[in-house]
Amino acid sequence: MKRVVSLVLLLLLLLPNLAWAEQTPPYITQYTHGDQTRNRIAITIDDWWDPELLPDFLDVARDNGIKLTLYPVGVNLKESDRDLWLRVIAEGHEIGNHSNTHRDLAEASRDSIIKQLTNMENNLNKVLGEPYVINTVRYPFGSGRMKGLRSAFARAVSDAGYIHTVLWDVDISKQPINRIVPKVKNGSIVLLHANNGDLKKLKTLLPLLAEKGFEMVTVSELLGLTKTGWVPENP
Numbered sequence: 001m002k003r004v005v006s007l008v009l010l011l012l013l014l015l016p017n018l019a020w021a022e023q024t025p026p027y028i029t030q031y032t033h034g035d036q037t038r039n040r041i042a043i044t045i046d047d048w049w050d051p052e053l054l055p056d057f058l059d060v061a062r063d064n065g066i067k068l069t070l071y072p073v074g075v076n077l078k079e080s081d082r083d084l085w086l087r088v089i090a091e092g093h094e095i096g097n098h099s100n101t102h103r104d105l106a107e108a109s110r111d112s113i114i115k116q117l118t119n120m121e122n123n124l125n126k127v128l129g130e131p132y133v134i135n136t137v138r139y140p141f142g143s144g145r146m147k148g149l150r151s152a153f154a155r156a157v158s159d160a161g162y163i164h165t166v167l168w169d170v171d172i173s174k175q176p177i178n179r180i181v182p183k184v185k186n187g188s189i190v191l192l193h194a195n196n197g198d199l200k201k202l203k204t205l206l207p208l209l210a211e212k213g214f215e216m217v218t219v220s221e222l223l224g225l226t227k228t229g230w231v232p233e234n235p
């Protein structure tokens, strides 16, 4: 009996600690899609190894009246392309962080994760000639997704100044248009890469998605994000 009582006492002592452990807030958030009850989606375009494709992508976005989110790799941001990147901002598109050299961040050290993210920011600010607030990170290869939100990895990402990480639920690569369209749902985050093939697909895809009633907004708008938190949903 005495043993049972002391066991119960011990459990009572431990309980608040267990509850506390569960309530430890995650370092970061991770999104594969937004609100699935609203007909909004985000078109995201990664890498930008060929920034000379930017005007064509921007023209397509303008002609279809949509906003894009671009995830360039930092080394692809060149001061000689300043006018292009300023046009991105002027036309209301969003820029996110896709690391500086497309390094697999899940395999990188804490210092390297922080450097990859801040070097990309520095490159972007140099190109734009003014500071730009980047709200979200997209991991190269999407490879940080299995690391969990309370891990040392997640902590390094948040120590670099990022609490929002954005993945996707529809990847258009290696799929014909007629297979892509049915996969896009309310709240979808659609992944493209900045290459000629995806540019061509986008031209066909956008009118089809508009026909289905989707409004195409930036990821921060879709998810209601600011760099350090969330904006209240407007009804």
Ligand SMILES: [Zn+2]
Pocket (backbone or CB within 6 Å): 046, 047, 098, 102, 140, 141
């Ligand atoms: Zn990439």
